[in-house]
Amino acid sequence: MIETPYLLFLGDAPDPLAAKVAQGIRDWRPDHAVGQYRMEGCKADLGLADMSLAEAKAAGARTLVIGVANRGGIISPAWKKVLVAALEEGFDLASGLHNLLRDEPDLAAVATACGRQLHDVRVPSVKYPIASGVPRSGKRCLAVGTDCSVGKMYTALAMDSEMKVRGLKSSFRATGQTGILITGDGVPLDAVVADFMAGSVEWLTPDNDADHWDMIEGQGSLFHVSYSGVTMALVHGGQPDALILCDEPTRPHMRGLPGYKLPSLEDLRDVALTLARVANPACQVIGISVNTQHMTEEQALAHLAEVEARMGLPAVDPFRQGAGRLVDALSAV
């Protein structure tokens, strides 16, 4: 559990895209974002107040979150200076970088000396159980994709926000680095040891109120041969009551797999539902979320109408249209 609120470290981001983790926090958990810390030459700007470490501390920030990708796979001396100063100022540090903070001897030593925490969210910090398969109370919704990176996290976050706007009970359950940094906790599923994957998802989505929904962040795809085992653990460990099918219709092949075509939404529906019903016989596919960022508004609306008619399910792009109709569909479950 990472202490909130955050000061968002944008470093010397070469462009806005490099700071997409920070942007995610800004968009989805604005209450967590007290301010931003930018170094000389930073080309990203979240529109938050620029703060020094002392100013952020005074404003209540507890953790400095590295919200930017690092260049060349190293934590540069210039970054180090800020990170060490932040620890000395009393901040914990949180990072989703491949290089672990704990593996940097200077950061580790200063953190120990100052009594501060280093959160490397790529590494599991919990000893997860083996999945028991025992039915749980409360309801769970899982986004499953035709491919990786088609908008599963965005869909779950958008549905969670809409639920909260309506005063309904909902928790976004993060299963990847960005999601964990946005919400402050979760399971870094791709780094969990095979035998404990489904158990970690059960741990993440425990018994809850009968009218509470967990919006589980999806990972990978049942049709992506590199990562399908991770997706399978979500389908079985998550015991979803509702599935959302996610698609990006302009992609020529599976991400990183030039020889592999994307499955149809029908194929995804049939396979995902068959497997999900092993763990929860009542599971239903309730809607479709389409990432139409590479289409014009006109193309997008035509495509969504065609998918909706063909599949007999609400089909929306939550970025263009909001997640209202997907949340509407949950109420029928």
Added chain:
Amino acid sequence: MIETPYLLFLGDAPDPLAAKVAQGIRDWRPDHAVGQYRMEGCKADLGLADMSLAEAKAAGARTLVIGVANRGGIISPAWKKVLVAALEEGFDLASGLHNLLRDEPDLAAVATACGRQLHDVRVPSVKYPIASGVPRSGKRCLAVGTDCSVGKMYTALAMDSEMKVRGLKSSFRATGQTGILITGDGVPLDAVVADFMAGSVEWLTPDNDADHWDMIEGQGSLFHVSYSGVTMALVHGGQPDALILCDEPTRPHMRGLPGYKLPSLEDLRDVALTLARVANPACQVIGISVNTQHMTEEQALAHLAEVEARMGLPAVDPFRQGAGRLVDALSAV
């Protein structure tokens, strides 16, 4: 890679079943088994020559393999005495125990001093890649089960033996502790980090001669909610050309999951084949292996005849009948 041949350590096994790893080596790789080492009170006997460490060394043994389960989750002082003496005598040690040899300070120190290896086969020793999905040459056969522990390893080992008897090219590819100790190498798949599962299976079953078969040891079941992600990685990483369906028809529920019924062979066939064809569109289900150990001979034969007629595929119990008909079916692929 564990150096062969072995001296099989049976310790103070309380009964023959406790030595089932040693029995597996004895049954499937008799050339690897130079002799057995038994302590006072040992109730297991593989019918091999009882040897002292010095005798086994003289007979050419290179590695002492712990072929017996330990009691109470500890490596006892009595075992330690033998293990230390074996290192000093020049043996490497190999173990599939949950307690790792390397975590015992005395064993680790003696091994270093003597220049010997400690092989803990539960722990991956390789940095596996992420799966690429690129088609590989050679052919691969994977056993998939209605449940865990229904005879997948036995089936693959029996088919591999039959292939070799016929002079055909075959490799058994181990994915679990017992299989790794039997053959001397493999991937401990249940201990691999999620993102690298499918890649480890690709690594295990590389390009090969066009007429060579890898007989891949299955794990878990696509229908077992605790371990299905591991099975999925085998189905996609293994790129199987042929699937064998494995069943144990008397089991009242999924292993360890009292609330879960076993799927039908038809359900297993349909789901496994749909998923396998993502990675290899030519994949076929070629036969059925039934573990009939809890049936009389008459019951077993009647059941196999019924399954064979119903599924339109050869159905055999390789323990009762050998794997000949399953190997016959491979030649059609």
